[in-house]
Amino acid sequence: MPILNSVYRHREAGHVLTDVAAYREAGGFDALHTALGDMEPDDLLYVFHRSGLRGRGGAGFPMGRKASFLPKDAKLAKYVVCNADESEPGTFKDREIIQMNPFQLIEGIVLAGYAIGAERGYIYIRGEYEFQARILQAAIAAARDAGFLGTDIARSGFTFDITLYRGAGAYICGEETGLLESLEGKRGQPRLKPPFPAVAGLYSSPTLINNVETLSALPPIVTRGADWYAALGPEKSPGSKIFSVSGHVTRPGNYEIILGQTTLRELIFEHAGGVRDGRRVKAIWVGGSSVPVLGEQHLDTPLDYESLNAVGTFLGSGGCIVMDDSGCIVRSTLRLASFYKHESCGKCTPCREGTTWMERILQRIVDGEGRMEDLQLLESIFGRISGKVLCALAEGAVAPISSAIKLFREDFVAAIEQGGALRPEPMWPEAPAEAR
Amino acid sequence: MTADQIRAHIDPIRHEFAEPRSLVLPALKFAQTEKGHLTREDLEAVSAATGFSAAFVESVASFYDRLYLEPTGTRVVSVCVTLSCMLRGADEVWERLCDREGVSHHGGTTGDGRITIQEAQCLGYCDRAPCIQVDADETVGPMTPESAGQLVDDLRVAPAPDEFWR
Numbered sequence: 001m002p003i004l005n006s007v008y009r010h011r012e013a014g015h016v017l018t019d020v021a022a023y024r025e026a027g028g029f030d031a032l033h034t035a036l037g038d039m040e041p042d043d044l045l046y047v048f049h050r051s052g053l054r055g056r057g058g059a060g061f062p063m064g065r066k067a068s069f070l071p072k073d074a075k076l077a078k079y080v081v082c083n084a085d086e087s088e089p090g091t092f093k094d095r096e097i098i099q100m101n102p103f104q105l106i107e108g109i110v111l112a113g114y115a116i117g118a119e120r121g122y123i124y125i126r127g128e129y130e131f132q133a134r135i136l137q138a139a140i141a142a143a144r145d146a147g148f149l150g151t152d153i154a155r156s157g158f159t160f161d162i163t164l165y166r167g168a169g170a171y172i173c174g175e176e177t178g179l180l181e182s183l184e185g186k187r188g189q190p191r192l193k194p195p196f197p198a199v200a201g202l203y204s205s206p207t208l209i210n211n212v213e214t215l216s217a218l219p220p221i222v223t224r225g226a227d228w229y230a231a232l233g234p235e236k237s238p239g240s241k242i243f244s245v246s247g248h249v250t251r252p253g254n255y256e257i258i259l260g261q262t263t264l265r266e267l268i269f270e271h272a273g274g275v276r277d278g279r280r281v282k283a284i285w286v287g288g289s290s291v292p293v294l295g296e297q298h299l300d301t302p303l304d305y306e307s308l309n310a311v312g313t314f315l316g317s318g319g320c321i322v323m324d325d326s327g328c329i330v331r332s333t334l335r336l337a338s339f340y341k342h343e344s345c346g347k348c349t350p351c352r353e354g355t356t357w358m359e360r361i362l363q364r365i366v367d368g369e370g371r372m373e374d375l376q377l378l379e380s381i382f383g384r385i386s387g388k389v390l391c392a393l394a395e396g397a398v399a400p401i402s403s404a405i406k407l408f409r410e411d412f413v414a415a416i417e418q419g420g421a422l423r424p425e426p427m428w429p430e431a432p433a434e435a436r
Numbered sequence: 437m438t439a440d441q442i443r444a445h446i447d448p449i450r451h452e453f454a455e456p457r458s459l460v461l462p463a464l465k466f467a468q469t470e471k472g473h474l475t476r477e478d479l480e481a482v483s484a485a486t487g488f489s490a491a492f493v494e495s496v497a498s499f500y501d502r503l504y505l506e507p508t509g510t511r512v513v514s515v516c517v518t519l520s521c522m523l524r525g526a527d528e529v530w531e532r533l534c535d536r537e538g539v540s541h542h543g544g545t546t547g548d549g550r551i552t553i554q555e556a557q558c559l560g561y562c563d564r565a566p567c568i569q570v571d572a573d574e575t576v577g578p579m580t581p582e583s584a585g586q587l588v589d590d591l592r593v594a595p596a597p598d599e600f601w602r
């Protein structure tokens with residue numbers, strides 16, 4: 001179904017755009033002609049800046065501002081790196097863009113490259129997305145054949161190419177400096193910041209790192225104008241955002257909304273079909289799993305960066321995981337603790353040890369061996385992790401656990417007092433698909 | 437795999453990287469496609485092809501979940517057990533599959549050596565939860581314990597892939 005005013009052309013067109021001709025038909029590569037033909041790199045940078053576009057990978061940093069941090073020295077090699085690691089639990093929006101509309105991403109990367117004066121871009125894609133990697137690989141080759149990558153792009157004199165780089169299974173390679181280490185052929189362990197990638201990134205060169213959804217928003221910003229984009233949604237949170245909704249909802253999937261104009265309730269109930277009849281929403285991790293959990297009382301929060309911050313959480317990656325009142329918050333929190341313990345890269349002791357202990361303590365609460373002091377013990381661990389580590393993975397591990405204990409304390413107390421947490425019946429898919 | 441085969445794979449992309457170390461990961465992934473895991477000889481071949489020490493190459497390989505330094509079954513079946521899949525029945529799929537195939541609930545390789553069953557973290561297919569990925573093929577779902585069993589039965593009789601991308 002075509003969607004009016006979508007930022008993503010496959011959504012607006014209502015079908016996949018996996019060949020150059022179809023993408024051209026939908027207005028694709030017009031932005032490239034405009035920018036490379038008529039605009040100076042700095043003008044383009046200014047368009048990005050004025051659009052107000054914020055990073056869609058998790059941190060929400062303004063894209064244009066980040067791009068303007070790169071030094072202007074023309075002699076320095078510079079790089080654009082697209083973060084397609086998409087491993088945040090509950091997040092599957094980049095997968096859609098890559099599968100349905102790879103050229104919009106490619107066009108966005110070329111635009112970013114032109115604006116910062118880079119000659120090469122890299123797309124770092126998680127190893128588990130081999131299927132998507134092949135689609136991208138084919139699209140890169142097709143864009144090159146059509147003259148949109150390579151030397152003298154669209155006869156503008158600008159030279160730029162893209163290399164696809166495959167990961168091999170590690171959540172931490174989505175963290176921007178872990179990603180750069182991996183792309184340099186090393187273990188994907190984050191670096192101490194500063195220096196930030198904008199100053200010393202890939203091969204110590206100035207590097208712009210952005211998420212798939214962020215970069216894919218650039219072509220329509222150029223063709224329709226920064227003002228158009230900035231006028232979608234509130235001043236500090238302009239534009240549209242794709243939310244991936246999963247868990248206990250009847251229509252899990254990706255839903256694009258204009259920021260600030262849709263509430264969490266509308267996203268879950270009108271778009272994603274709501275919870276099952278007779279059930280109520282119990283817990284929501286709205287921005288992927290690395291954010292403080294929300295409860296039913298937060299359903300009327302508008303979806304934008306500021307409104308979500310005001311209720312104590314983050315928009316994050318937009319991976320919205322919903323649990324209804326059949327679910328067990330203690331078990332769900334343990335499952336997230338296990339995720340972070342598995343994915344901690346082990347470089348910082350507080351994170352390596354802290355994630356291990358948080359999992360162990362939650363496990364014994366679930367198993368009926370918890371003590372009341374365990375809640376204080378967990379709280380003391382939070383304090384020993386925050387601010388004492390290299391990257392935001394550890395903070396992301398603490399957020400869903402500490403917030404769950406705050407918001408649903410009685411459930412944790414009950415599990416301790418009543419000899420453990422019951423294992424609830426899952427919500428089975430209504431029509432299970434065939435095995436293949 | 438031989439160093440020459442690995443060179444033939446990485447030489448065409450060498451110019452795309454300012455530093456040759458970036459070739460280590462593509463070389464490892466390619467070397468693994470031959471047997472589905474990496475042997476000592478494979479690590480040495482990657483070392484010879486890229487010019488970095490075998491110890492360094494091994495330290496890189498050991499970091500990544502999808503690079504296997506021990507033999508696996510012919511096919512590797514990854515069952516996602518992260519939150520969205522758990523809410524939709526991943527634990528039931530996982531446990532019943534492990535029981536059916538006679539491996540512990542920590543996962544493992546079946547007695548006939550055909551299938552390795554392992555837990556996976558969010559595969560990016562939460563809209564199709566609970567989901568399963570075979571090697572690095574496209575993830576499938578939603579699964580039930582029954583359809584997961586059927587999937588493994590189908591894999592048993594399917595010919596082994598020519599290349600092991602996992």
Ligand SMILES: Cc1cc2nc3c(=O)[nH]c(=O)nc-3n(C[C@H](O)[C@H](O)[C@H](O)COP(=O)(O)O)c2cc1C
Pocket residue numbers: 054055056057058059060061063083084085086087088171172173174175176177209210211212214215391392393396
């Ligand atoms: C542990 C961890 C995992 C991350 N994973 C991803 C990811 O998979 N994809 C992504 O785009 N950003 C991820 N990020 C955020 C990146 O570090 C970085 O902020 C982002 O790629 C910048 O792009 P943006 O400004 O366009 O959002 C992750 C951060 C952390 C701390």
Ligand code: SF4
Pocket residue numbers: 172189190343344345346347348349351352389390391392393394
């Ligand atoms: S905080 Fe955790 S994941 Fe991040 S660098 Fe330190 S140990 Fe690694």
Ligand code: FES
Pocket residue numbers: 089090091516517518519520521522557558559560561562563565567
């Ligand atoms: S939680 Fe299983 S695919 Fe995301």
